[in-house]
Amino acid sequence: MHNDFWKDIGQKTPELIDSIFRLSRRSCISITRLDTKVTWWSEKAVDLFGLDGSYSKFAEEKTDLKVHKDDLEMYRKGFADRFRGKDHEFPIEYRVMLNDKSYTRFSARTMFMYDNEGKPVTLITMFIKHDILEDIDSVTGLHTEEVFTKKIKKYIKEKNGAVLLKIGLDRFCNINVIYGSEYANKVLHNVAEKLTEIVGKKAEVYRLSGAKFAVCFDSISQEKLAEVYSRIMRAMSNDICIDDKKVPLKISAGAVLLEGYMDDANSVKSRLTYALDMSRHEHHGGLVMSNDSFSTNGSDEIELISVIHQCALKECEGFFMSYQPIVEASSGDIKGMEALVRWKKEPYGLVPPGVFIDWLEEDPCIFELGNWIIRQSVKDASEVLRQKPEFFINVNVSAAQIERCEFRETLLGILDDYNFPHEHFCIELTERCRMLDIGFLKSEIEYFKSRGIKVAMDDFGTGNASLNVVLELPVDELKIDMSFVRDIKNKPFNQAIVESIVSFANTTNLEVCIEGVENEEVREYLSKFNADWHQGYHYSKPVTIENIKSML
Ligand code: C2E
Numbered sequence: 001m002h003n004d005f006w007k008d009i010g011q012k013t014p015e016l017i018d019s020i021f022r023l024s025r026r027s028c029i030s031i032t033r034l035d036t037k038v039t040w041w042s043e044k045a046v047d048l049f050g051l052d053g054s055y056s057k058f059a060e061e062k063t064d065l066k067v068h069k070d071d072l073e074m075y076r077k078g079f080a081d082r083f084r085g086k087d088h089e090f091p092i093e094y095r096v097m098l099n100d101k102s103y104t105r106f107s108a109r110t111m112f113m114y115d116n117e118g119k120p121v122t123l124i125t126m127f128i129k130h131d132i133l134e135d136i137d138s139v140t141g142l143h144t145e146e147v148f149t150k151k152i153k154k155y156i157k158e159k160n161g162a163v164l165l166k167i168g169l170d171r172f173c174n175i176n177v178i179y180g181s182e183y184a185n186k187v188l189h190n191v192a193e194k195l196t197e198i199v200g201k202k203a204e205v206y207r208l209s210g211a212k213f214a215v216c217f218d219s220i221s222q223e224k225l226a227e228v229y230s231r232i233m234r235a236m237s238n239d240i241c242i243d244d245k246k247v248p249l250k251i252s253a254g255a256v257l258l259e260g261y262m263d264d265a266n267s268v269k270s271r272l273t274y275a276l277d278m279s280r281h282e283h284h285g286g287l288v289m290s291n292d293s294f295s296t297n298g299s300d301e302i303e304l305i306s307v308i309h310q311c312a313l314k315e316c317e318g319f320f321m322s323y324q325p326i327v328e329a330s331s332g333d334i335k336g337m338e339a340l341v342r343w344k345k346e347p348y349g350l351v352p353p354g355v356f357i358d359w360l361e362e363d364p365c366i367f368e369l370g371n372w373i374i375r376q377s378v379k380d381a382s383e384v385l386r387q388k389p390e391f392f393i394n395v396n397v398s399a400a401q402i403e404r405c406e407f408r409e410t411l412l413g414i415l416d417d418y419n420f421p422h423e424h425f426c427i428e429l430t431e432r433c434r435m436l437d438i439g440f441l442k443s444e445i446e447y448f449k450s451r452g453i454k455v456a457m458d459d460f461g462t463g464n465a466s467l468n469v470v471l472e473l474p475v476d477e478l479k480i481d482m483s484f485v486r487d488i489k490n491k492p493f494n495q496a497i498v499e500s501i502v503s504f505a506n507t508t509n510l511e512v513c514i515e516g517v518e519n520e521e522v523r524e525y526l527s528k529f530n531a532d533w534h535q536g537y538h539y540s541k542p543v544t545i546e547n548i549k550s551m552l
């Protein structure tokens with residue numbers, strides 16, 4: 001079939017092939033003749049997708065056997081359209097099972113070549129494997145956090161007094177919410193350019209998660225660093241312009257001078273994060289050097305975080321689950337529970353999640369820890385279910401979990417392992433999840449709902465995401481944040497908020513849970529609102545699973 005494949009594809013064929021081969025080092029490529037529907041696959045594509053040869057006929061190839069079943073329809077439709085000559089601006093995004101049986105996300109970007117009459121004759125497809133892209137941030141073109149981490153490891157090996165600077169844009173979420181993500185991306189892009197310009201060739205700039213950047217200096221004196229940082233601060237407040245309009249940005253920053261005893265990249269990153277937090281909260285954005293500030297109680301916290309982090313990597317050592325009853329508001333009866341993680345180890349004692357969850361959420365280990373939490377909670381809940389079949393469990397899920405494409409299967413797999421009824425499991429989307437791309441979040445919620453799993457929006461009413469956007473998400477339940485409930489009897493504004501959320505939920509058939517019901521007075525006051533569920537110390541603090549069983 002390949003002898004006349006290249007015939008009359010175009011005079012530029014040799015050049016084209018040449019550039020394709022150059023491209024295919026970073027991704028793989030295929031070319032399809034739209035007349036015969038024969039496809040040529042680059043060597044790397046043959047290898048990656050495990051094809052029989054370089055040529056295949058559309059709809060006969062084996063590639064779609066390897067496409068994840070939930071993406072198959074979209075994948076087939078995407079290609080069928082294109083094979084008919086229909087142009088699409090967006091790539092086809094889907095998951096493929098590779099030879100080692102793991103799924104990897106691919107984007108297939110396509111482009112037509114036309115004949116002299118303007119009719120499409122060939123379709124060129126570039127398959128981009130996402131783990132390759134993850135080295136480069138698509139918004140700013142800078143290296144990503146992964147590369148930054150590798151660089152820290154390299155510095156640690158060489159122990160040469162390098163200096164790391166971590167910069168955060170303050171309240172950047174507001175820009176996202178008010179002007180939208182496209183505008184926010186333009187700002188990030190400009191910030192990246194400005195930073196690169198200021199630090200020059202002496203240092204490299206990285207994009208970290210969210211609106212944070214890092215700069216690595218092979219070596220720099222403290223005075224020089226302070227001078228560079230004040231130039232950066234000035235530039236951020238004066239020189240960032242979008243569409244000819246000035247966007248004044250406020251920043252904060254923390255830095256670390258690598259010293260011989262720092263031998264672990266994660267604890268170096270924790271130090272940076274801590275120094276940045278100190279800068280933001282206690283120094284109005286002034287540069288904080290971690291090396292100076294950790295002699296007091298700060299260092300205890302850093303040490304604690306890095307011990308907890310190590311434990312998360314060691315099969316979740318020291319972590320355990322507590323459960324807080326969720327009661328029916330009208331009767332006060334316990335109908336379900338929320339799973340809340342804790343950590344305990346001597347000599348540190350018991351540590352609540354507020355101390356470590358935010359930190360761990362920035363680390364890849366949260367995925368494993370999150371899975372451990374789900375498994376433990378489902379296991380415990382399935383025992384309760386034997387005693388009380390209508391019982392349900394809510395589990396908090398972080399953005400870093402939802403974001404991973406394996407999350408869907410992992411969760412379903414755990415529920416399967418325990419034969420746990422899907423309708424009795426509810427995902428609580430914590431506030432930070434709402435910072436994810438809203439379209440993506442919507443599709444994940446829809447997927448879980450289609451499998452019977454419930455989804456609740458946690459801490460409703462707080463955070464940076466715009467309410468209109470949040471209300472578009474197809475969740476089953478809203479959990480009203482405790483901050484509106486505390487001292488509600490004396491706070492008319494909070495009364496109005498709780499009342500309107502409850503009545504909104506009632507008219508749209510959403511369930512609603514009021515959290516933080518701390519005493520009888522508050523319970524009594526709240527009883528006039530028609531909420532479905534209550535949760536709070538008044539009913540019970542978080543307790544062990546044994547306590548839950550004996551309460552029922
Ligand atoms: P959250 O999901 O809003 O959980 C409710 C928190 O409020 C819990 O704190 C609970 O102990 C506390 N609480 C419950 N009733 C009352 C009350 O009447 N008064 C007061 N003042 N507090 C009450 P906890 O366990 O410290 O958890 C804090 C946060 O940490 C959680 O907030 C959640 O965002 C996060 N978190 C907890 N467990 C997990 C987890 O397994 N995974 C993830 N990703 N996040 C978790």
Ligand code: CA
Pocket residue numbers: 338396428458
């Ligand atoms: Ca929660």
Ligand code: CA
Pocket residue numbers: 458459479481482515
């Ligand atoms: Ca909550």
